[in-house]
Amino acid sequence: xxxxxxxxxxxxxxxxxxxxxxxDPELIFQVSDIVSRDDFYDSKNKILYRVMLxxxxxxxxxxxxxxxxxxxxxxxxxxxxxxxxLVQIASSGYSTANVETYIDLILSASIRRNAISTLGNxxxxxxxxxxxxxxYIDLIEKQVFDLSKNRKVDQFKRISxxxxxxxxxxxNNAKRTGEVIGLDTGFTSLNIxxxxxxxxxxxxxxxxxxxxKSAMAMNLAVNVAxxxxxxxxxxxxxxxxxxxxxxxxxxxxxxxxxxxxxIKSGHIPNSDWVRFHTSCSKLxxxxxxxxxxxxxxxxxxxxxxxxxxxxxxxxxxxxxYLQLIEGDSSTKNxxxxxxxxxxxxxxxLMARELEIxxxxxxxxxxxxxxxxxxxxxxxxxxxxxxxEQDADIVMFLYRDDYYNPGSExxxxxxxxxxxxxxxxxxxGLPFIFTGEYQRFKEKKxxx
Numbered sequence: 001x002x003x004x005x006x007x008x009x010x011x012x013x014x015x016x017x018x019x020x021x022x023x024d025p026e027l028i029f030q031v032s033d034i035v036s037r038d039d040f041y042d043s044k045n046k047i048l049y050r051v052m053l054x055x056x057x058x059x060x061x062x063x064x065x066x067x068x069x070x071x072x073x074x075x076x077x078x079x080x081x082x083x084x085x086l087v088q089i090a091s092s093g094y095s096t097a098n099v100e101t102y103i104d105l106i107l108s109a110s111i112r113r114n115a116i117s118t119l120g121n122x123x124x125x126x127x128x129x130x131x132x133x134x135x136y137i138d139l140i141e142k143q144v145f146d147l148s149k150n151r152k153v154d155q156f157k158r159i160s161x162x163x164x165x166x167x168x169x170x171x172n173n174a175k176r177t178g179e180v181i182g183l184d185t186g187f188t189s190l191n192i193x194x195x196x197x198x199x200x201x202x203x204x205x206x207x208x209x210x211x212x213k214s215a216m217a218m219n220l221a222v223n224v225a226x227x228x229x230x231x232x233x234x235x236x237x238x239x240x241x242x243x244x245x246x247x248x249x250x251x252x253x254x255x256x257x258x259x260x261x262x263i264k265s266g267h268i269p270n271s272d273w274v275r276f277h278t279s280c281s282k283l284x285x286x287x288x289x290x291x292x293x294x295x296x297x298x299x300x301x302x303x304x305x306x307x308x309x310x311x312x313x314x315x316x317x318x319x320x321y322l323q324l325i326e327g328d329s330s331t332k333n334x335x336x337x338x339x340x341x342x343x344x345x346x347x348x349l350m351a352r353e354l355e356i357x358x359x360x361x362x363x364x365x366x367x368x369x370x371x372x373x374x375x376x377x378x379x380x381x382x383x384x385x386x387x388e389q390d391a392d393i394v395m396f397l398y399r400d401d402y403y404n405p406g407s408e409x410x411x412x413x414x415x416x417x418x419x420x421x422x423x424x425x426x427x428g429l430p431f432i433f434t435g436e437y438q439r440f441k442e443k444k445x446x447x
Contacts, residue, residue, distance in 0.1 A: 008112035009041035013105035018048055019092040020099050024303070025062040026310045027099060028052055034103055039110040044081040047071070048089070051080075064090040097299040111147075118143050183233070183316055183357060186223025187442055189429045193417055194393060197224070197316065197357035201421075202348040202390055204322075206362040206381055207397035208369070212413065213361050214242065215438040216397060217318050218250050220359065224316045225286045233315040234287040236308055238301055240324035244290035248283065254439035255279040261436065287312070297326045298346040302353075309354055319347070321361035322387070341386040348390040362387065364396070374403045375428075378418050394419040399433060412443060 017035070021027050032053055040046040051070045055062050064087055071077040071086075080086065094102075122140055125131065131139075182196030197203060207213040218237075225235045239247055253260040256279035262268045268276055289308060293300075301319065308314050319325070327339040344360070351358040364380045376396040381387050388394060396416040401407040414428030430443035 007041070008109040008116070010102075010105040010109045011042045011045070013102040013109075014040050014042055014045040014049075015089055015092070016094040017099065017102040017106060018045060018052070019089050019094040020096045020102065021052055021062060022064065022090040022092075023094065024096050024307060025056075026307050027096065027303075028056045028062060029310065030306060031099070031103065032056065035106060039106055041109065041113065043079065044085065047076050047080040048086065051076075096303050097297055099303065100299065115147055118147055183224050184227040185220055186227050187429075187431075187440075189442055190415065193424045193426055193429070194420065195423055197359070198392070198422065199355045199357060200352040201357045201392040202344065202351050203357055203359040203393045203395070204362050204381075204387060204391040205359060205395045205397065206364050206376065208364050208376075211397045211399055211402065212433050212435065212438075212440070213397050214247075214320055215250060215254070215433070215435075216415075216440050217320055217359060217361055218247055218438070219254060219440050221288065221316070221318050222251055222255070222283075222286065225288055228315060232287060234289065234308070234313045235316045235318065236289045236291070236305055236314060238296065238317070238319045239290065239292045240294060240296060241320060242292070244292045247290065247292075250438040251283055252276065252279045253437045255282065257437055257439075259436045260438055295326055298343045298350075301325070302346065302350045305350065305354055309356075314354060314356055316356060317351075317358045319358070319360040321363065323363050344387050344390045374398070374400075375414075376416065376418075388419065391419060392421040393417065393423075398428070413440065 017031065021031065035049075037046050037050045037053065040049055048067065051067050051074075052062050055066055055070060060066060067090075068077065068083055068086060071080050077083065122143060125139065126136065128136075180191050180196035182194070182198040182201075184196055185191055185194070205213055205217060221235045221237055225231075225233050227233075237244075237247065249263050250260060252258070253263055256272070256275045258268060258272050258276055258279075262272075263276070289312070291301075291304060301317075305314060305317060322343065323336075323340060325343050327342070347358050347360055362381060364376050368374055368376055368380050375398050378388050378394065380396075381394070394417075396418055398414045398416060399412070400409045400414075401411065411432055411434065413431045413433040415426075415431055416428050417424070417426040419425065431440045432443050433440050
């Protein structure tokens with residue numbers, strides 16, 4: 001006797017997804033766009049999800065107390081598994097970093113169930129001799145087409161809609177003064193080349209160690225925070241190598257012109273303490289948000305950015321640095337190049353989804369050190385994979401005096417724009433780098 005086929009379901013993934021929403025209620029906005037209540041197989045989980053959706057639409061909090069209260073009001077507490085079942089899910093501690101995996105599992109099972117049901121009904125209708133073969137084929141085509149429409153795919157955009165958007169954007173840009181249509185970087189030469197950092201863009205800043213890429217990134221973060229949205233721009237900084245305190249020390253040094261070593265040691269000259277406190281106060285007013293988790297995945301970065309955007313708003317993200325981001329379970333057995341390629345692709349998708357520019361720092365390979373010409377080129381991107389392909393802008397930092405102690409360009413740095421998908425490239429925008437203050441300033445060209 002043949003075994004009875006098992007109906008496709010992912011009940012554990014359903015429970016995990018509900019647990020994640022309890023842990024981070026803001027996820028309901030992401031999940032509800034993709035998963036419907038009918039995608040749940042377990043009737044208890046379906047009821048719980050329905051109540052969560054209703055609470056969200058009403059602008060009410062989603063937690064164990066509010067969900068239990070609503071279930072009691074509807075008389076559905078027993079049908080949803082009871083209070084103990086709900087509390088167990090709410091305190092389960094599932095990782096929100098895996099939400100997309102849970103969603104994929106639930107949708108895959110739902111699509112299979114719908115297909116089995118639809119095709120089973122079609123098979124039964126095939127025995128109905130009162131229906132002509134032509135009508136039967138038409139019915140098959142229609143229902144299979146309806147099945148394909150249930151897949152979660154983006155719809156085509158009519159050119160009339162796209163052209164309308166382009167017209168509105170161009171008219172808005174025409175009203176602007178100056179060259180910046182994206183985020184003001186605080187550096188005039190960089191603004192001219194890029195027209196500002198654009199929403200949805202993935203930006204890469206790469207250099208060999210000790211070139212000052214972290215300092216440049218922090219300078220850019222402070223500039224964006226102070227020069228956009230009336231000084232209220234919100235910037236998220238993910239630092240996988242240094243603590244938040246170390247980064248802020250560098251910001252204070254750059255702003256106050258007090259040596260970083262003095263700030264670290266506390267041996268600040270008496271005459272500079274007022275300036276130190278002034279810089280601390282000034283930076284405290286900025287909308288800078290730090291995450292210095294040493295082990296973090298791109299899924300965690302995306303989840304935290306979504307949450308920050310929903311709660312506070314978000315204009316710019318800085319990640320220091322790319323190669324330190326951990327791969328997810330799907331890249332456990334992959335090469336470093338494959339892992340980094342998936343990460344850069346995910347960061348590009350995050351930039352587009354959140355409609356913000358994302359700046360990721362990257363190491364360069366040691367090949368730079370092995371040749372006479374030390375200026376970096378695209379092939380020097382470490383574990384490059386799709387970095388070059390996914391990035392909208394690729395920038396390199398180069399300091400001649402690092403390699404040539406007797407260089408006439410002492411203290412100077414070049415910001416090379418090797419790729420710029422929507423603007424100009426540059427062999428080197430000239431900057432002055434003061435290491436003891438962790439500060440980059442544009443070099444004013446002599447007339």
